[in-house]
Every structure is written in C-alpha cells, then in structure tokens.
Amino acid sequence: MMATMGTSSNHFLGVDVGTGSVRVCIIDETGEIKGVESKDIKTWHEKANYYEQSTEDIWSAICYCSKLVLEKSGIGKASVKGVGFDATCSLAIRRGMLFVCDLLRPEKETKAINATNHKLFQYVGGSMSIEMEIPKVLWLKNNMPRELFNKCKFYDLADVLTHLATGKETRSYCSAVCKQGFVPVGVDGSVKGWQEDFLNDIGLPELSENDFMRMGGVHGANGTMLSAGELAGELSEKAAKELGLVAGIKIGSGVIDAYAGWIGTVGAKVEMPKDLLSGGHTGSDPEQAFRRLAAVAGTSTCHLVMSKGPIFVPGVWGPYRDVLLPGYWMAEGGQSSTGSLLHNVLTTHPSYNEALEKSNELSKNIFEYLNEHLEALRKSENAPTIGYLARHLFFYGDKHGNRSPIADAAMRGAIVGLSMDSSINDLALQYFAAMEFIAQQTRHIIETLNHQGHEITSIFMSGGQCKNSILMHLIADATGYPVVIPRYIDAAVVLGAAMLGAKAASVDSEGNTESLWTIMDRMSKPGKTIHPTENANEKRLLGAKYEVFLQMSKAQQTYRDTVNAAIGDWKN
Template sequence: MDRQHHGNMPYRQPSRQQSRQMSVDPHNEVRVIQQHYIGIDVGTGSARACIMNEKGDIVGLASEAIGMWQPETGYYEQSTTNIWRCICDSIKRAMQQSNIDANSIRGIGFDATCSLAVFREDTDEPVAVTGPKFDNQDGNDRNVILWLDHRPVEETKKINATDHNLLRYVGGQMSIEMEIPKVLWLKNNMPKELFDKCKFYNLTDALTHLATGNETRSYCSVVCKQGFVPVGVDGSVKGWQGDFLTAIGLEDLCQDDFKRMGGVNGVNGHYFTAGEKIGVLSDKAAADMGLVAGIAVGSGVIDAYAGWIGTVGAKVNLKGDSISSDFPKNHVSQAFTRLAAVAGTSTCHLAMSEKPVFVNGVWGPYRDVLIPDYWMAEGGQSATGELLKHVIETHPAFNEAYSVAESFNANIYDYLNEHLREMQEKADAPTISYLGRHFFFYGDLFGNRSPIADPDMRGSIIGLSSDKSIDSLALHYYATMEFIALQTHQIVESMNTAGHVISSIFMSGSQCQNDVLMSLMATACDMPVLIPRYVHAAVVHGAAMLGAKAASTDNDGKSEALWDIMDRLSKPGKAVYPGKDEQEKKLLKTKYEVFLEQIAQQKRIRTNIDEAVKGWKR
C-alpha cells in the first residue's frame, strides 16, 4: 500500500497467518475457536477444575467436595472412584460457566496430594486399603491412603533406621506422609495373596492412568514421595533402589524390574517431567468428562508443585536485588531467586536450583521433577492457617469478637486487623508490631518440619497476662502472624546459607489476602512478597499450564519449555515491599534473636528434664 496516497488509512502490518482452528458457521462467517486448557487440582477436601484460555485467563472454575473416611484415629482414606466422579462433575460445571466448546480443549494437566492409590495388577480395579479384611465391604472403593494418614508409625521408624543413602534426598529422614511407609504397612497387614496382586501409584499418576489408560509415572511423584533416585544421581542405575526396598522388607516390589511401582524407564516403564505429554484422553475418560477423546494429557505433579508453577512465573517489576541482573528478566534462572510459598492450613516452601543443595529439614534436592536437569527443594511449616485458626478460636474473647465481626459483615481476620490498627491509633504506637514488643509467641504447636525437623517441638509464650478482652485476642493473633513471618525468615536463611539464592517470596493461598501478615512477612524476611492474580486458584492454574505444555507437543515429541509457558501465561502479580521504618526492622531483628533463643531453650529444657526422669518407673 502506498501510504502517501492513502494518508487517512492506518498502516497495518500484514497479519500473521492464523494458526488457531477456524470453523465456518451456517452464515458463512469465519469464527475463531479459541484454544482452552483444563487444570485439575485434587486437594485434601475437594477436586477443582479450571478452564484456562490461551492468554492464561481463567474462564471457568468449579469444585466438588471429596469423600473421606476415617476408620480409626490417625487413619484417613479416600476413593479414586469418588475422586474421579468429583473431577468429571467439576469439569462439566466449569465448562458450562462460560459455555466453552468441548472441541476447543487442547490439553489437560493434573495435580493431587501425595497420597497412595492401590489397584489390582490383573484387573485394574481399586483395592480397598481398609483392614482387617481389605474386602471393600461398604462398596466405596476406598483404595487411597491419604497423605495425612499416620498408620505406618513402626514402618517409618524401620525405614529411617536403615540410614540408606537415598534418605539424604528427603532431608535425612523419610516422612510418615510419604508413600513407601504406607506400602510397607499394607504388606505387613494385607493377606499375602492380595498384596501380591497390587500395583501402586501416587494419586496424581493414578489420575493420569484413569485419563489415558497408560502406566506412565511422573518424576515429581516417584522422586519426591516414593524414594526413586533419578538415573545418574549418586550412581543410580534404574531409579528404584533395590537394596533399599530389600532392606526394609519390600523385596517383592523388585520383581520384574519394579513393574508394580511403574517399572524401569525405557525398559518396562515410562517416566516424564512435569507437563510432558504422556498420552491422550481415552474414549471412556472423555465420555465421563463430557469432552472429546484424543486431548493431550500432561504428566502430573504433587499439588504444592503446581503452586510453584502457578506463582513463580508471575510478571512483576521487582526493584533492586530481587531480580538477578546477570540474565534477561524472563530467563529461567530467575526462578532460583524466587521461593514459592503455597499457604493453606500448612505452608509448603519450594525453591529451584541449578545444582543440588542439601538443607537440613528440607526435603530434596529432587532432580527433573519440574524442569529437566534442575533441582527442587521442599521445606514447610506444619501449621500456619491452622495455627491462626487455633489461636483465635481458643481465646476467651473469640465468641465476642466473632459476633462483632459478623455484625460488620467481615471475616474474623479482617476484623482483628482493623482492631489492631485501632489499638495502634489509641496507643499512639509507631507500628502495629510495636504493640507486641513485649509478647513472645513460639508457635510450633504441631511439631516442626523445617528447618529443625523435630516433631516434638511445641509452643511457648513469654508475656502472658490475665487479660481476656478482644485487645488480648488481637495481640495473640498478631504474635501468631509474627511467628509465621519469623519462621519463614528462618527457613529462607537456612536455605540461603546452604547455597540457595532466594531474594523474593511468591505466595499463594488465602493468607495472601491478609495485608498485615504479608507486610510483616516482607519486613521480617527483608525481601518483597509477591501476591498472584489468582490468589485462590494459583495451584489449579499451574495444573492448567501442564495441559498447555502437553498440547504444545509436536510429532517428534518436543514441547514448549515449561518456564516459557509459565512466563507466557502467568498474570502480573502485586508486590508487597519490606517496611522502611528502621526502628521496626531493629525490633523484628531482636525478636528473631528471641525466637531462636526460644528454640534452643526448649530443646535444652527437654533434654534436662528427660535426663532427670530417666529410668523413673512406677
């Protein structure tokens, strides 16, 4: 086009060839069908489905409550039959919300809790995990031992007594939450003829199995929760460690090249990194979900790891040292500086590194679980949301405060934050933190996961008074938030001392909406805290990105890099920066020293008392 002769017409670049699917309606109008991806997140209490468009926007979101059975104290069971129905119902409802065309779905990604699912090897039917008969008497197909099930106490002790080298990769000790102790419990309690017919999956892999019919496993599942050491790491030849399984009494699983656990990669099994295409949606699964068969299915991940995918790629213009100046801003190495904190009842901390970094009380390092050749570390706080809830609800002023909050149509946390601001105003205090200057709360009521890795740690308070008012409740609540922030600082400090380079925290979960907590976290850790666009849906958003990666697979099996997908589909986040008040920084630094002292003192007191009562019997 000659622009001089057509000055009143805007100049346009020749449009790029349209690569998306086109369809023609009866009126001969060309209509672009936008591509969509489905994310499935199976948490402890519910299954969620989100529909994500090709720009990364969530256009449909639905959830269904999952059934849970507790046959006795400490035992928690679920059913893949029930979970699958909840997934399918959630997908149908999410699709209906924006009237999404089933033909526009290109990929599906799954995440789930690190629970153990059991099926029969010969018939592929669920095997009940409920003793003593294991006979599915109630017909509910209770074939899942949930992550929080604590039945294999003795089995866990036996495993850790081996002191096997692979325990280095789980923070020195295998947790009772992991799956090998549960498999060993089943061997010790099931009839032998039934156990011999069982095959075992992490729940995520069980779901991709139900979706595709394939027996593939994800590195995220087997490396993080089943004692699989990737080939080449510490001389690992087959991934599964036969000497370890034999030492703990699971030598049966070594038969046929570990077939019942997923086999050996490239021999009788297939293992994939997050989001790699493992197959396509089967006719049966498509019919269950109301979708079209043949949709690409990505290798799944454990739920917290989907939180990493859904948060750390967020576009954000961080100031100062928080962005590594050595690389372009969208380079994968930026991930090394970003700690993902996936916060709910507890908080999981995930960090990536280029080389293996060993940290006491932090699980990992795990190679290949999210991005090939990179390593992940997983720390955690046993209780954060649950701790806040416990402290508030057990205070004498809770009922009064709850009633007042309801009258203002506010939740209890927003009300208490406002009450703290009023107390600050009334006392003419420089900051909210100043109100709690003489109150010291150590909150490991549920034991410590990271970085002390001591399940016997408990809580302590210095500064307790007889005050039963809402002011006292607000102070206890503030001190709990301060504890969460100081412990996060301790975890980050431990990881960085060991070799990580964390300089920012990317949060997800409902705690993100607590502005007082987020500000405290940023100031206590002296680094920015990033809050994602989808506060409540970061995990399922991450699962949808796995679907996008699977859908990008070409005929040679190559797909777009996961970091590039995260960079492209993540939404801008909001940054909360550390406070600038030097006096507040000084106060929190001193309180951190007291926090460390409370830990040392508790350990010392416990040792002294244990020594004093040694050998004391009735």
Template sequence: MALSPEVYYAGVDVGTGSARAAIADYQGNIIGLSERPITRHELKENHITQSSTEIWDAICYCVKTAIQQSGVDSSKILGIGFDATCSLVAINEKSNEPMAVGPDFDDSLENIILWMDHRAEIETNEINETNDDCLKFVGGKMSIEMELPKMKWLKNHMPKNMFNECKFYDLADFLTMKATGKETRSFCSVVCKQGYIPNGITNRNGWSKEFLHKINLPELAANNFAKLGGLDCVNGKYLTTGETIGPLNAKSAKMLGLTTDCYVGSGVIDAYSGWIGTVAASTNLPIPELIEQDKDKSGLSKATGRLAAVAGTSTCHICIEEKEVLVPGVWGPYRDVLGKSYWAAEGGQSMTGALLAHVLSKHPAYAELGIMSESSNLSKFEYLNSRLENLKKIRKERSVVALAKNLFFYGDFHGNRSPISDPNMRASVIGQSMDTSLDSLAIEYLAACEFIGQQTRQIVEKMEESGHNIKAIFMSGGQCRNGLLMRLLADCTGLPIVIPRYIDAAVVFGTAMLGAVAAEYALKDREGNEKPGTFAIKNPLLEKKFALDSVPASPYTAPTATTSVTSISAMNQRDGFPFPLTQIPRLTSSLNLTDSDDLDNNNDNSSSEGIISFNPSSTPQQQSLSDKRKNLPLQQEESVSDRLWRIMTQLSSTGSVIFPSDITHPDRKLLKTKYAIFLDQISTQQKYRDMVSKTEDAIASYLSI
C-alpha cells in the same frame, strides 16, 4: 510462538478438602472454575484417609461444570493437567480396584492415606535409622508425611494377602493413570515422595533394590519394581513436568465431558503446580535483584531465585537451581521434578492455614469475634487487623507489631516439617495473661502471624546458607488477602513478596498451564488428521440435557466465579494495594463477582486489571485451527524445560509487590530480636524433651530390675 485463541486448556487440582477444575484461554484468563468438597475420615487418631472413587467423581463434576461456565465447545479443550496432594493411593494390581488402607481394612473405598496422616512414626524412624545414601536427597531424613513410611506401615498392619495384591501411586499419578489408562509416573511424585533417584545422580538409577530390602520392603522391588511403576524404559515410563503422557482414553473423556483429542500432561504435586502458576509472573513494581539476574539467563533458568510459597492447609516453599544444593532439613534436592535437569528444593510448614483457624477458634472470645466481624461485613481476619490498628492508637504503641512485643508464640502444633524436621515439636506460648477479651485474641492472632513469618525466615536462611540465592517470594493462597500476614512475611524475611493475579486459584491455574503444554502436543498430532475425537459436547452452556443429567445440582458450587478467582488488581483498585511501607491495610474479599460498572472486566493478559469474566462473548476473535497448526509447530530446538517456561510466561499475568521495610525500621529491629527468641524456643523445647526422655529411660530401667 503464540498460543491459539481457538484452543483452551483445563486444569484439575485436588487439595486436602476439595477438588476443583478451571478452564483457561490462550491469554491466561480463567473463564470457568468449579469446586466441590471431598471428605476425609479419621477413625483413629493420626489415621486420616480419603477415597479415590469420591475424588474422581468430584473431578468429573468440576470439569463438566467449569466447561459449562466457560461456554466453550469441549472439543476445543485440547490439554488438561492434574495436580493433587502428595497422598498414597493403594490399588489392586490385577483389577485396578481400590484397596483398603485401614484402620478398617474392610472398607475398600477408603484407599488413600492422606499426606497429613501421621500413623507411620515407628516406620519413619526405622527408615531414617538406616542412614542410607538416598536420605540425603530428602534433607537428611525422610518425613512422616512421605509415602514410603506409609507403605511400610501397610505391610506391617495390612493382612498379608492384601499387601501382596497392592500397587501404589502418588495421588497425582493415579489421576493421570485414570485419565489415560497409562501407567506413566511423574518424577515430581516418585522423586519427591517415594525415594526414587533419577539416572546419573548415584550408582543406583531409579528405585534402589538395596534400600528397599534394607527397610524390609522387598515386595516393592519384585518384578522390576512393578508395584511402584516399574523401571524406566523397561516396564515403566517416567516423565518430567512439561512432558505429555498422551490423550484421554474414551471412558475418561466421556466422564470428564471432554474428547479423546484432549492430551494429558505429566502430573504434579499440588504445591509444585502452585510454583508453576506463580513464579513466571511479571510485577507491577520492578524488583531490581530479579532484573539483574535475568540479564544473564534464559528459559527456565530465569526461575531460579524465585521462591514459591504455596499456602493452604500447610505451606510449601519451593525453588529451583541449576545445580545440586543440599539443605539439611529441607526436602530435596530433587532433579527433574520441575523441568529437565533442574534441581528443586522444598521447605514446608505444617498446618499454617489450620494454625490461624485453631488460634481463633480456641480462644474464649471467638464467638464474640464472629458476631463483630459479621456485623461489620468483614472477614474475621479483616476485622482483627482493623482492631489491631485501633488498639495501637488506644495503647499509644509505636506500631501494630509492637503490640505483641512481649508475647512469644511458637506454633508447631502438628510437628515441624522444615528445617528441623521434627514431628514431635509442639506449640508453646510465653507471656500469656488471664485476659480473655477480644483484644487479647487479636494480639494472640498477631503473634501467630508473626510465627509464620519467623519460620519462613528460618527456612529461607537455611536454604541460603547452603547455596540458594532467593530474591523474592511469590505467594499464593487465601493468606495473600491478609495484609498483616503479608507485611510480616516481608519484614521477617527481608524479601519482596509478590501477590499473584489468581490468589486461591494459582494452583489450579498451574495445572491449566500444563494443559497448555499438552495442547501443543495435541495440535502437533492432529496435523493432517481432521478426524474429531469422541465424546465432544458442543456448546455445553446451552445443552440442557448435559447440564441436567451430567452436572448434578450442588449448593456448594455456584454457577458463577467465586472470590478465589478474583484478580488481585480488582482488590488493588478498592484498597490502595500494594501496601504502603508504613501501614497494614485492610484487604477486602467481599467483592461482587458479577459484571459491574465499578470494575474493569478487561482480561487482556498485558494487565491484571479487572475480575474474571464468565461471559462467552468476551472470548477473543478466533482463528481457524488449521491456520493455528501452521503457526504452532513444536520447535525441535526448544527443550522441555524452555517450553514449560515459555508457556508459564505467556499465561502469567502481573503480580503486586510488597517490599520489606527498611532494615533500620523499628519493626525490623524488633522482629530480629524476636527471631533470636524464636530459635531459642526451638532449642529449649528439644532440650526439655531430651531431659524428660532420659528420666523416663532411667525409670524404665529401674522398674525392669
């Protein structure tokens, strides 16, 4: 069953610092992309908030702008997907107005507690001290970054009358509610972040009244758990990834510049959308282990063994299995969050993107780095990679990796998410000198990259020890452009690394895939009914009134593609990608993303050649929608999970593979030794903290006498 050349799909992604929207066609080409920043506030340490009002406004701007860029009629966009960070949204239960989440409870616009907010340390510990059975499905302990501890904090600190008026959403579920007017919740949100257990796993089906009473949140259990979304098929509805909620309501359709014929897919957490947008990709070089696995599998089961590493402010490591696999310190297993009856596991590293930025900005040579990289017309990371290559020659070292052989960097500045699940972990560096030169910055940056690779190995090993069988890591995010980091990830883990076509846009591309699934439902519902939806905007590229009145000018969002939608193959042509095993190349990100003679703009999905074209004339010859409906009946025998996989494979392009060096390579041997030191740094820090804690307890006991 082929996708229609006359139907388009929208994806919306809300990250930590920005919202973005993409329009995709039936071949998986992104033909419109827009991004707008969103603010976050930290009025008090570890209290980090955002505004759902600001986020929705940013989404509407981005969708309209992406439609304008694509040049397609908005009436032909029949599906839209939403993803967002796993942040907690508080809304008034009766009025649907925002509710303040503090520390200033008079500011109702600040109604989101961001995922990285760490205010609920006491509440998290109290929840984990219950040792409730449900905790085994979050790696044994609930994380401070999850949403139930945040709700408990609100009960303890919010004025009582305000808490009683609240209902709560994961941000992705709030967005689908805003779009459709329906209170439908996603398994992805409630299972992963709110303690929901799907039916049939335990004798507690769904929300646990006993658990909520045990942690002193009986209010959440009242009225059949209405504040959390209700009971499935009683006063609530819950869907898995790949299922569809229904059409946009009239108000949201108008705000988004779409029509009420556009259907909304069940929402997902942003990292899970990154999994959707990457793991179905074919590869430019064969990965024998995946080929062997796929011989005996079909549908979504082919996605097992493929770990998605979705790298942004933090990095999430997601894979699925056909059976329940419990991994200490790794979130999950979560059933039904990625396809019906499949189990997902989620490891994670807090603040990886922020880690590299922090290492650079805090070094005395940072200003010099800015001058040198700018004068070289390179990014800071590109310049450092080149400087390391030069430094290797000057110091006559065996390799770049050997430059940091006696620097032992442990980088959990913001606590550990996986696999030791310890929010009190902090960074440590052994082997630093008083050197403040640019060369010392380059080597410290190298050590930080190595830390990311070593911690990824630790997460993968814990997963495999428990029963996962990971065969490849499918990367996404800006870190993919960093050749040094990708080489270290391959050599630390010993696994192939797959770089996607859409580096930064993999997450929003994943939600566009969910939009494609929703569009099939829309087509089915439109059979025999030619009545158009409301608020269609014809040819928005030419509608000056639409462009001027509905899409305000923004210096942040350019009217052309950004580097985040660059095809990896465009970089391949310029830099000899994939990486040779014996070198760490420079990857350019300074591409001119206008139509140019030196780049192939062919968007055929059978190849990832070229960059994305924003020329409406490049759209393939369209066939009539009525003909397409005849060709696109929803197959009754096709499961929800297999439909999702079909869409993923049809829209995914080819990724490029970086294979690890041979196990006998000197760098592999050095990294293995340093991995043992990495593990020792963890246990030593925990030992030291325990020694200090016992001393402080003894002092407190003495002073109380």
C-alpha cells in the same frame, strides 16, 4: 518445531485435588482463567491419624466440576486441547481395579526406615518424612493381610488421575523422586532409579521384584517416567464422556499440588530491581527462577526453590532433579501448620465466639475484623506499630511438629507473656503473635536455604493467606525480602495444573513439547509487590524477636532432652 496454536480458540483444563475438595479451572492461551468450580470429596476418618479417600469419589467430583465449568464458562468442549492434573501427596493403592488413597501418619515405620541411615536420604532432606509414601507402604505391609498386600500396586494420586484419564500407566518424576525414594538414573550411581538395597534394608524387598513393577517399573524398560507436563497420553473415550470433553485431548504428566503452585506463582510479572527479581536474567531464561522462593500457603505452607545443580540442605526435602524442568533441581521446605495454626489460635481463645459475632455483624470475615481491631488498638495505645503492642508476647507455633528446617515432628507450640486478660484485645494480640511466628519461621527457612548455597531474594506467595495484608507485610518485614502476590491468589495451584495441559497440547510430530518455563512466562499475569519496611526501629524489633524465636525452638528441645534423660525407659 512445536505445534502452533491459534490466537484465542484453544483452552486448557486444570484439575487440582486438595485434602478435602476438587477444583477444576479452564484457561485460555494467555493464561486468563475463564472459570473455576469446586466440589467436596469424602474422607473416612475412623481414628486419629488415619484417613482414607476413594479415587472413585475423587474422579466423580472431577467429572462434575469439569462439566460444570464448561457449562458456566460457555466454552465449547472442542476448544479444550489439553488437561493437567495435580494432587496432594497421597499414597494410592490399587487392588484389582480399585484405588484407595491412604493419608495415614505412620510414626513407627518412619522411625524404623530412618534408622537405616541409607545414603539416599541426602536426597530427601536427610531423612524420610512421615508424609512420604514409603513409610505408608511399610505400614500397610505390617497391618494388611499378606495375601492382600501382595496384590497391591502403589501410586501417587496425581499419577492415578492421569491413568484414569488416559487408560495408560505412566509415573511422574515429581511423585517418584519427591515422595517414594527414587533417585534419577545417573545421579549418585543410580542405575534403575529405584534403590533395591534400600527396599531390602527397610523390609520391603518384594517391591524390587519384576524390575520394581509395583512401584511403576524402570524407565525405558518396563515403565515410563515423565517430567511435569510432558505428554502422558490422550484422553480416552470413556474418560472423555465422563468429563464432558472430546476424546484425544492431550494429557500432561501431573505433579504434587505444591509444585503446581510453583508453576502458577513464580512466573508472575512484577516491577522490581533486576538484582532482586531475576539476577539480570530475561523472562525466557528459567535461571531467573533460582532467586524466587514460591510459598504455596494453605492449611500448611510449602516453600519451593529451583537450582541449576544439587544443593543439600538439612531439614529441607530434596534436592530433586527433573520434577518440573528436566535437568534442574528443586528443594522443598515447608511449615507444617500455618492456616490451620491461625484457625487453632482463634477457635481455642475464650473470646473467639464474641469476635466472630462482631465480625458477622460488620459483614467481615474474622481476619478482616481482627486486623482492623489491631489497628484500632494501636491508635488507642498510641503505639508506633502493631508489632510494638506485642513486643513482649513470644509465640512459638509448631503445634503440629516442625517440617523445615528443624525436621522434628515432636516440636510443639509455646507462648510466653500471657496475662489474665481473656478479652478480644488479647485474642487479637495472640493472633498477631501467631502471624509473627509464621513470618519469622519463613525467615529461618530462607536463611537456611541461602546458607547452603541458594540465592533467594524474593518470595512469590499464593493461597488464601495472601489476602491477609498484615501477614504479608510481616513476612516481607521479617525476611527483608519483597513478597510478590500473583493475580490469581486462590487459584495459583489449579492454574499451574492447567499450564501442564498447555504444555502437553504443544507436542509436535516428534513428541517434543514446549518448555514449561516458556509457557509459564507467557501465561502468567501481573502481580503486586509488598516491599519490606525501611523503618529502622521496626527492623530492630523484628530482629530481636527473631533471636527469641530461635532461642525458643532450641529451649524446647533442651527441655525434652532433660525430661527424657530423667525418665529413661520408665514406661517399659
């Protein structure tokens, strides 16, 4: 039997650590958010592709927000029964008692690791990403004094936060499996999870010593590995004082931020044909999640989907077992640049400042202003749709490389159809073309996933981009699938973290906790649905533009190969 909680007296705290800020929310037992507070964190950025943050600064920001959200919500600290953490995929290095997060992009090390063609790469989408943590550890070995490197232990940031809260060291399957080359015991002959031959092959044999203690150890032997929200320990006296909470509160095992977004998004209650929404599965059945793609959108966008068994998809990270629900598998695709792409397109255009000034005069944000400008332009041109206005503007937006499904960090942006126009009209059309690219790439990712065996029939979005009605309709129209937007658009990630706290607080006397899916189903609020267009002409136009999108991606790779063949080893 799970622990029984009261009808309204219990609350749960969620902590989300993003790239540049911390957010803390408090929810009640129904999943209603009672307050959210945020605070910026400091990043040291001494040169391109090198970033560092201090976990001391991050923890201080968490404590500030925790106390503030309790104060503003008027909720007594004694009613908080559980805390959950999520964080960006940041490698944290422990030197003595100091943790430092390194966010660098180690290109040379990533290439060297992938050159080994190790069999575990099939569980990370075919190759190690520059964003994963093993390449960063190898960079540190190559660039730190050896005696200092030998004293370091390596963590994912979410695990560090759990450790700071409990004083107890545990590791989450989410961080280990997704970012560090861990294969769960029993999968493909894995005996200890960590792969000793792989670490030897890539030049990190010292991480295998003492049963992989520097990476978290072996589960059940000298370490503990937990799925999302499983009880990681209780809040220590020291941490309770710092957070303004009561010692002994249950702490749930943390996750990477995108996975918290999945938790806070895919349980949204919506009216939709059962064949699209859940395949006929009931709300308490986690298998309905197999048809729901979670798109967690921010600076970039992560696409996550669950499956009952392992499905291997080239260019898509995973499949990962046990990270959220024990025994189930997750795949993680993504777009390297979405929110940041739109920002780049706007701010680099000659008419940006003029458009920004006009939007401020109307007390609108720049996206609202441009969306209205596009509609006014459509009417003035007597065009059937906004997309018709941009029918001969072809935009390819991988300015920061392609994460999925091409998995090519060298991909860059391209645009065909430019004129001499540099007015706000041209700015608006380029902005629309960038949104169209985001939608078409979403289709590309979904088609790739489904071609390999997934059964996605709906998209559950979260993040600030959900407020952009044109973008949401473009994604629905381009993919042909309904887009579901949850109630808490901006807070889905931190809501997911709070649900981890609720799971930990449900622990019974035998150490068992309530199913995370059951908690999600109970705590998720109704959302709204955007259905794809039924206009045949609009479908044909988007279909044609999708074919051009695919051709542009292939053409760029062909161009690079042609030039590389011509110059050979010229630089050497």
